[in-house]
Amino acid sequence: MKWIVAALAVFIGCAGYASDIRQPNIVMVMVDDLGLYDLNCYGYKAVDTPNANKLAEEGMFFSNAYAGSTVCTPSRAAVISGQAPARLHLTNHISNQHFAPENPILLNAPEVTALPPETVTFAEKLRDNGYSCGFFGKWHLSRQKPDASNRVVDERTQPDNQGFENNVGGNGNGGPPGGWFSPYKNPYLPNGPEGEYLPERLANEAVAYMEANKDKPFLIAMWNYTVHSPIETTQELTDKYKARKQAGAKVGNPVYAGMVEAADNVLGRLLQKIDELGLRDNTLVMLTSDNGGFNYGVTDHPPLRGTKSWLFEGGLRIPLIVRWPGKVKPGSVSEERVTHLDFFPTFMEAAGIAVGPDQILDGESMVPVLAGTGGMQRDAVYFHYPNYAWHAKNRLGGAIIQGDFKLLNWYDDDSVELYNLKNDPSEKQDLAARNPELAERLKRKFKKWLKDVDANMPVENPEHRDAGERS
Template identity: 40%
Template sequence: MSRMCIALAVSLCFASASWDARGAESPGKTNVVLILVDDLGWKDVGCYGSDYYQTPHIDRLAAEGMRFTDAYAACNVCSPSRAAILTGKYPARLLLTQWLPSGRWDAEKNRLKEARYLSNLPLEEVTLAETLRESGYRTGFIGKWHLGTETYYYPEHQGFDVNVAGRDYGAPGSYFYPFEGQWKIPSTGQTLVKKAPLSGKPGDYLVDRLAEEAERFIRSSADRPFFLMLSHYAVHTPLQGKPEKQKKYEAIETSRRQGKPAYAAMVESVDDSVGRVMQTLADVGVEDETLVLLTSDNGGFAKATSNAPLRANKGSNYEGGLRVPLIIKWPKRTTPGSVSAQPVVGTDYYPTILDAVGISPRPHQHVDGVSLVPVLSGTGSLNRDAIYWHYPHYNQHPQSFPSGVVRAGKWKLIEAFEAGDVALYDLDNDIGEQHDLSQSHPEKTAELLQSLLDWRRQVGADPMRPNPQYRDH
């Protein structure tokens, strides 16, 4: 054999070894679809006990995967919850604790000044999308963003190859084409003109258009690993359902309704979109190679739905504002139709996805999340003592007040920042939070309050401060 041939053989051998090494480190073809529904309440789905809302496709997803009964959003309003999902960090650690832009504080009526917070998701954060893209995934964002302004802080600046309809506002002007409208800004009284988030044609409905774009992304990405985040604007206001669907719910007598017919129609349209996504995964032959997660960014809106038996609604730190649906389908790994009562939170999705697809964890990034893989695979439980919340803000939702929260096992403590008092609830026996046990269980109350104070110091949570403009009426 000539020296040239020997050199070529050695070179090919090293190249093959190098390729095998890279292949061993690269992820397998496990795709990820994360469906985030805006303002979907814990009981707004059939498999969570609703006999009013029609959600056959979401119910089927639960039958094929695992349903979590005690899943939580990382905040009672949208932007912080979304930031927590993408970063694996608590909103308090991010200093992104309020929806963007805030506008509910009143200088004369509120006793405390709101804590400081960022108005954009910092570019220094290595998002879930960035980590997946670095590992060879094609990444797509479709729908509501609400985490920053166009010039520097849109999905394309945070790790997504494709951004469809992701803008700075949290709700569309209209769900009907051309999807435009106006909104009066609470803090200034000025009018914001909401431009169309994406193209369309007369008669188009926004939920359907986003599903169509999701289908297109899946079909164009089927030959490589992909991460799709379908982040619906629905079921957020304005409450606008498709007329043919809304009529069905209007025909139901008022006493049997869980929410407004327009809202019910929107829920059904979102469910239709889930069916379209799952059918597309099947059509392109990747359904069994795709991890699917479906959840909400906070509890249901008080003027749209009832969260009973949970107390309160979106914007509140009672269960109705924090507890959300969560369904995860992990083919061949999760027992179909399984149910978990393990308390989990939005920060957990980042490490869970990395663990499930075989990418090394980034504990310095998703520092507040834990992988749910032991629960999903039935091999163990979670090593976590408590989950925490920090909401140092005012809003106009019922039963909302600035507060901190800790849940540890069955116990939940709420600290009201303005009044300075605390309440303790046993969620195993009082899911509706009707019985404050802080006086009858003083040791547990003191223990949890100290845990909450220690946590705030640890994450650098920004505090509320006295408001010198406050007028005691």
């Protein structure tokens, strides 16, 4: 329970912060499926992301940030709760039972199919301490009804019952139900004029909310549907990047590049409004993604191996930029290994809100890193993905990263792979056979973590065993 003691020491120590000055506004922008190298400031030089670039110049750029999981729903659960998806038993898409390949060795681990209503979210903590909390975009923590209504099974799992006073567009869908242009076919987002572009609509809603709540601390959770499929954007942006590609620029997929710029435009609208309201100096702005980038012909992530839904680095590494004037040194770069689990305790410390002993948090505050006064204290980070992804090709397993080393543990045969991420970020050289003692030590540590968080594990498929016996 060292993490509880450490969290209490930090939060109790700063509990008086909010009584002296107004608590900072928090604007969290999460771009769906944005890969580590999909922003101009992270290396995608053919795409224009001036607002992300500006944020990096004025804040802290993280080069070693990780998602809470390799797919949407568990990562979002990690963000909103500060708890490991393994602890929540919310480990994959909602619901994923149809993703298993034909006659697999293992069946999916038992899973929770929506964020449990009793889960304490960072929005609830902020709301209870004087914040106005607005949600805009993709939620994906509720379970959809099995019909065409696009409504959820249990409204208690929706944003407006999880600490937010409003919900603009969030439901259980992984992508925009009606596509990118109005009519949206989303019961949680009234249609706009025909052809209205969804990212622009969400930005309009968010800046209006900021205007209405400017006189008290506010939280804006702008969880964009972009850049998730379907791969489509405005004709103007599509034409721009088609022309750029034809001129010889390394654009990749022009439509996807346009989607990235559209997401950056949303960030720009929020930053502009913050300045208009005179709130820049007291607003923490975070830009990140929910998991590693999508692939399938629209983007890539070399030298990283894998993409969304894989336990390799391409599925787990994410962009992260934080601006907090007066706290974060402009233009600073951090190589600290941070994860989605750290956002909840970071927001609590930033707002001066103490976390009680009954609140389980698996992350730790990033404030010392942001302020340049210290580093992260944990000795390892963990991942548990015991379910098949939508492509049904991934191998069920988990991972531990400690120092420079990453161990993958595959659940079908309990085998391991060991990589030195500092020397081999592409995860090409498996060192397990050459370092059996290190591999075994990390494996034991990982297994202990699985037990500590009461992780659900995949189960053997009796049909597969029977097939083997008959052959």
